[in-house]
Amino acid sequence: MPAPIIKVDAISKSFGAFKVLDGLSMQVMPGEKLALIGPSGSGKTTILRILMTLEKIDGGHIQVDGEQLYHMERNGELLPANERHLARMRQKIGMVFQLFNLFPHKCVMDNVTLAPMLTKGTPRAAAEKRAMELLDMVGLADKAKAMPAQLSGGQKQRVAIARALALSPKIMLFDEVTSALDPELVEEVLNVMRKLAAETDMTMLLVTHEMGFAHDFADRVLFFDRGRIVEEGKPDEIFRHPKQERTQSFLKKIIAAGHRV
Amino acid sequence: MTQWSGYLGLILQGALVTIELTLMGSVLALIMAFLAGMGRVSRFFIFRALATIYIEFFRGTSIFVQLFWAYFVLPFAGLSLTPLQAGVLALGLNVGAYAAEVVRGAILSVGREQYEACTALNLGRWQGMRHVILPQALLVMLPTFGNNAIELLKATSVVSLISLADLTFQAQVVRSQTGSTLMPFLSVLIIYFALALIISWGVRSLERRMARGLDGVRV
Numbered sequence: 001m002p003a004p005i006i007k008v009d010a011i012s013k014s015f016g017a018f019k020v021l022d023g024l025s026m027q028v029m030p031g032e033k034l035a036l037i038g039p040s041g042s043g044k045t046t047i048l049r050i051l052m053t054l055e056k057i058d059g060g061h062i063q064v065d066g067e068q069l070y071h072m073e074r075n076g077e078l079l080p081a082n083e084r085h086l087a088r089m090r091q092k093i094g095m096v097f098q099l100f101n102l103f104p105h106k107c108v109m110d111n112v113t114l115a116p117m118l119t120k121g122t123p124r125a126a127a128e129k130r131a132m133e134l135l136d137m138v139g140l141a142d143k144a145k146a147m148p149a150q151l152s153g154g155q156k157q158r159v160a161i162a163r164a165l166a167l168s169p170k171i172m173l174f175d176e177v178t179s180a181l182d183p184e185l186v187e188e189v190l191n192v193m194r195k196l197a198a199e200t201d202m203t204m205l206l207v208t209h210e211m212g213f214a215h216d217f218a219d220r221v222l223f224f225d226r227g228r229i230v231e232e233g234k235p236d237e238i239f240r241h242p243k244q245e246r247t248q249s250f251l252k253k254i255i256a257a258g259h260r261v
Numbered sequence: 262m263t264q265w266s267g268y269l270g271l272i273l274q275g276a277l278v279t280i281e282l283t284l285m286g287s288v289l290a291l292i293m294a295f296l297a298g299m300g301r302v303s304r305f306f307i308f309r310a311l312a313t314i315y316i317e318f319f320r321g322t323s324i325f326v327q328l329f330w331a332y333f334v335l336p337f338a339g340l341s342l343t344p345l346q347a348g349v350l351a352l353g354l355n356v357g358a359y360a361a362e363v364v365r366g367a368i369l370s371v372g373r374e375q376y377e378a379c380t381a382l383n384l385g386r387w388q389g390m391r392h393v394i395l396p397q398a399l400l401v402m403l404p405t406f407g408n409n410a411i412e413l414l415k416a417t418s419v420v421s422l423i424s425l426a427d428l429t430f431q432a433q434v435v436r437s438q439t440g441s442t443l444m445p446f447l448s449v450l451i452i453y454f455a456l457a458l459i460i461s462w463g464v465r466s467l468e469r470r471m472a473r474g475l476d477g478v479r480v
Contacts, residue, residue, distance in 0.1 A: 054377050083386075090383040101378035104475055105396050114392060115382035147474035167382065 003066065005030040005171065005203050006051070011060035013046060013227075020046045022227035023060070030170075031201045035214035035235070038224030039250055044207045048173045051205070052095045053086050065092050065170060091119075094169035098176040100156040102148040102163070108135065109144040112163045119167070127166070134162040138192045154185030158192055165196075172196075174206035178213075186210070193217065211254055215239050223247045265444070268435045272445065275431030276452050282348050282417040282427060283456070287410050289353025290360055294409075297357065298364025299390075312361065319358035324416055327351045332423045344425035348417070356413040363405045367398035400471050407464030411457045428452060 006028040013021040021043045028034055036044040049055045051062070053069070061078075062069040071078040072085045081089070103111050112131040116122040122130075135141045138158035148156055157177055164172060174193065178186045190213050197204060197217060208214050214221060214235065221238040223231045223246075231244040242248045293315075300312030319327065332347035342350065371394050379389030421430035428449050435445040 052381050054380055087383055087385065090380070095381040097374065097378070097381075099374060101374045101381075103375070103378070103393055103397075105400075107474075115384060118388045118392065119383045119385075149475060163382070 002030055004028055004063075005032075005065055006205075007061075007063040008047065009061045009063070011047070011050065011062065012058045013043075013050065013055065014058055020227055021050075024228060026222065026229060026232075028171075028203060028205065030203055032203055033197055033217055033219045034203075034205045035218035035221045036205065036207045036224060037209075037211070037214060037221060037238075037250075038230075042224035043227040044222075044224040045175055048095065048175050048205060048207055051171075052093055052173055053090060064089060091167065092169055093171045093173065094164035094167055095173040095175065096157070096160050096164050096177050098179050100148075100153075100160045100180075102156055102160060104148050106148075107144070108140065108146050108148070108151075108159050111148070111159060112166050115163070116166050131162070131166060134165050135159075137165075137195065138162050139188070152185060153181045154188045157181065157189045161189075161192055161196070169202070171203045171205070174204065174208070176207050176209065178208070178210060190217075209254070211239065211251070223250070225250070264439075268439060268445070269448065271431045271435055272428065272448050272452070275426055275428040275449075276456075278345075278426055279414070279417050279428040279452075280456065282345070282352060282420060282425075283410070283414045285349045286352035286356065286413050286417065289349060290355075290357040290409065290413060291406075293354060293357025294360030294364050294406075297361035298368065301361065301365040302368050304386075316358045316361050319355050324351060324355045324419055325422065327355055328419055328423060344420060344423045347423060348420040348425055351419075352413055352416055356409050356416070359412070360402075360406060360409045363402050363409065364398070367401035368394060370401050371397050400468070400475070403464055403468045403471070407461055410460045410464070414456055414460065415453065 004027040006026075008024060008026045011021050011024045012019070020041070024043065024047060026047075036047070038044050046055060050057055051064070051069070057070055061071065067089065068078065068081070069086075069089050070081050072081050073079075103114070106114065109128060109131055112134060113122075113124065113127040116127045116130070117124060132141060132144065135144055138161055140155060140158055140162070143151065143155065143159070148159070151159065161177075177193075178189050181189065190210070193204075193206075194217065196202065206214070206217070216235075218235050220232060221235050222229050223238060223242075223244070225246050231238060231242060231247045238247065239251065242251060297312040297315050300308040301316070303309055303312075328347060328351040331342060331351045332344065335342060335347075368390075375393055375397065376389065379393050384393070417427055418429035420427050421433070424430070426434075432445040432449040436442055439445075
């Protein structure tokens with residue numbers, strides 16, 4: 001059995017008096033597609049942000065691809081990670097945000113090529129060639145020269161996916177990537193993610209409220225509540241036969257709100 | 262009439278000095294603004310402290326006093342400046358202190374999500390600042406920079422106090438030589454106003470050029 005690519009061990013995190021993560025532990029296998037579901041404030045987005053080093057942890061350990069994320073091993077001792085260590089670890093991880101976070105002053109092409117050119121020293125020609133392949137993959141090859149403000153939400157999100165992929169991360173984090181989209185634009189983004197799952201062996205973690213998509217897409221579903229994983233299992237187990245009372249009531253509410261499972 | 266054109270020549274010479282002071286002072290002010298403005302948001306205490314001291318000191322003391330220090334007091338410390346150098350130094354440092362707060366405010370006005378995108382794309386702090394944050398912040402700074410430049414233009418008249426022959430100085434020369442008050446003061450009024458208009462117009466067209474594409478309209 002291969003080693004897990006992500007190992008989260010007893011992570012705790014508070015915002016002020018509010019405990020978002022309460023001794024959270026989880027493991028993700030290489031290539032696994034994981035859906036994180038649960039009520040808002042349950043900590044599912046926070047764990048993605050922690051993996052992307054956007055939040056600091058209060059306690060615990062995280063291993064990514066065999067190395068400590070927030071710690072450095074020096075002569076058998078664990079020290080807090082410095083900026084250089086974090087930068088090296090970030091190369092393994094990419095993230096797509098709910099609100100796209102494109103750079104509004106740069107055209108689509110420059111949004112995609114900026115990071116490879118700056119962080120990997122990729123020459124412009126090579127970076128643009130790769131960007132065109134990625135834009136083609138997300139169906140936006142004809143928008144390379146467009147500015148973000150000229151794109152629809154769905155198009156923006158597809159550019160954001162291409163931008164994250166341009167750094168060839170091993171792990172991709174998707175944080176409610178369709179929550180800010182008009183309903184008719186959701187599908188084009190989900191299609192790109194299906195394609196990505198089919199064509200690559202990337203590890204993918206997604207926080208989502210699209211239960212139907214989570215069911216079809218994920219190998220495993222984690223149900224979060226109050227900073228802990230209450231229940232986990234194959235999509236069919238979680239969505240059709242949830243064991244925990246809290247999972248049942250959450251899914252009931254979601255279905256009542258009109259979401260398809 | 263020929264006499265007038267001679268006096269007008271004097272005033273135009275003064276205008277050149279004023280323009281020179283404004284341009285050089287603005288360059289120094291811009292440099293100081295970015296140094297101190299970015300120092301204010303630095304994660305290093307020492308930079309934040311130095312920037313704060315500079316800003317508070319130069320905003321909190323009068324430009325006259327600063328100019329007198331630059332011209333009359335610095336020589337005692339072994340640093341003798343020409344009137345022009347002293348003028349540029351005082352104006353640049355003074356207006357730079359105000360503009361530094363503009364830089365700081367503009368940097369802070371760029372949304373947190375842009376910083377997070379930089380982190381997620383593994384850009385270093387300086388790379389993110391240079392390629393993502395500052396270009397967006399610049400657009401926020403520009404209108405106020407226009408104000409600062411006009412303030413600086415008008416403040417150049419203080420150099421007449423250290424006998425630098427700028428626009429205001431020449432107007433007084435012409436007045437004392439001709440006994441006419443209206444003509445020299447009217448002409449400097451018009452010239453200051455015209456120069457200020459040029460600055461506003463320049464800044465506004467720069468603003469339009471930089472905002473291109475940001476609102477979704479191809480210009």
